[in-house]
Amino acid sequence: MASQHERQENLLQDCVNSLKTWKELIETHLEGAEQATELSELETVVKDYCLVSFNASKSSEACREVLDYFHEESNNHDVDELYNTRLGSKTQTFGGNYQQEGIWKEVYMGVTDRDVEEVERTSQEDATEYEEMGDSIFYSNVFTPPVDPISKMVIQEPYKSRKCGHVYDYKFILQYIKDVKNRAKCPYIGCSNGKITVEELVKDNETKSKIENYQRNTNTESD
Numbered sequence: 001m002a003s004q005h006e007r008q009e010n011l012l013q014d015c016v017n018s019l020k021t022w023k024e025l026i027e028t029h030l031e032g033a034e035q036a037t038e039l040s041e042l043e044t045v046v047k048d049y050c051l052v053s054f055n056a057s058k059s060s061e062a063c064r065e066v067l068d069y070f071h072e073e074s075n076n077h078d079v080d081e082l083y084n085t086r087l088g089s090k091t092q093t094f095g096g097n098y099q100q101e102g103i104w105k106e107v108y109m110g111v112t113d114r115d116v117e118e119v120e121r122t123s124q125e126d127a128t129e130y131e132e133m134g135d136s137i138f139y140s141n142v143f144t145p146p147v148d149p150i151s152k153m154v155i156q157e158p159y160k161s162r163k164c165g166h167v168y169d170y171k172f173i174l175q176y177i178k179d180v181k182n183r184a185k186c187p188y189i190g191c192s193n194g195k196i197t198v199e200e201l202v203k204d205n206e207t208k209s210k211i212e213n214y215q216r217n218t219n220t221e222s223d
Contacts, residue, residue, distance in 0.1 A: 008056060012049075012103075019046055019107045027152065033180040036187060043189055046108075050101040054094050099190060108189050145211050149187040150176050155211065158204040161186060164193035167204050174198065 019042065026038045098104050145154045148169035157170040166188045177184045177198055186193035 012053060012056065015049060016103055016106055019049065019103075023107060031150075032176065033183055036180070036183075036185060039187075039189060046104055047098050049103050050098050051094060053101065053103050058092070104190075143210055143214050145214055146207065148172050155207070158207040158211065159201045160204040160207070161193060161196060162200045162202055163196070164188075164191050166191060166193070167207055168201075170201070170203075173201065 022042055023039075026035055026042065030038055146158070146167055147153065148155045149166075150172040151169060153169070155167060155169040158167045159170045159173060160167050164186050166186055168187075173187075173196075176187065177196065182195070184196050185191075186196050
């Protein structure tokens with residue numbers, strides 16, 4: 001039979017899977033202002049679950065310490081009192097950096113903590129090999145062309161917002177601003193730029209160069 005901690009983790013994972021499905025439906029069936037509104041609501045719910053997960057982790061840690069305590073010693077301590085004492089000793093507080101939380105990464109980037117651990121392990125094993133790579137090979141294997149948040153396609157003409165620094169494909173961000181007018185906000189999830197204008201967009205030559213370099217190397221390798 002699954003433990004309470006395991007049931008809690010399974011329930012939370014079911015909720016995360018529902019959030020991921022919600023995000024996919026928004027991106028598939030909505031667009032423009034309607035999509036932006038729904039994504040904003042999704043962001044609020046994801047943040048709530050990040051806090052739930054953070055507090056649940058502290059609670060689970062306190063429970064494990066109580067179990068370890070009773071496994072190691074024979075005494076008549078009150079379980080509730082001991083748990084509350086252990087939980088109270090967890091002084092860490094939520095810093096508000098939602099993008100670093102596991103739930104946020106899984107919903108918006110499709111990355112789990114297990115994936116991160118595997119990447120870190122592989123990166124350490126391959127560190128020497130990467131150091132020997134030339135610049136062109138480095139770009140073709142490491143650099144990933146950015147995807148436009150509106151069209152969901154690889155950006156061809158990158159323009160950057162001077163306010164928040166996010167990059168868009170020029171023709172799609174222009175059309176988006178035109179469609180929703182003064183209600184346009186940065187379409188990247190979690191961005192605080194609540195009003196994006198044409199005047200704040202500047203051509204991103206650095207990203208443009210990286211994309212072109214990546215495409216040249218990719219075409220060369222395929223030939």
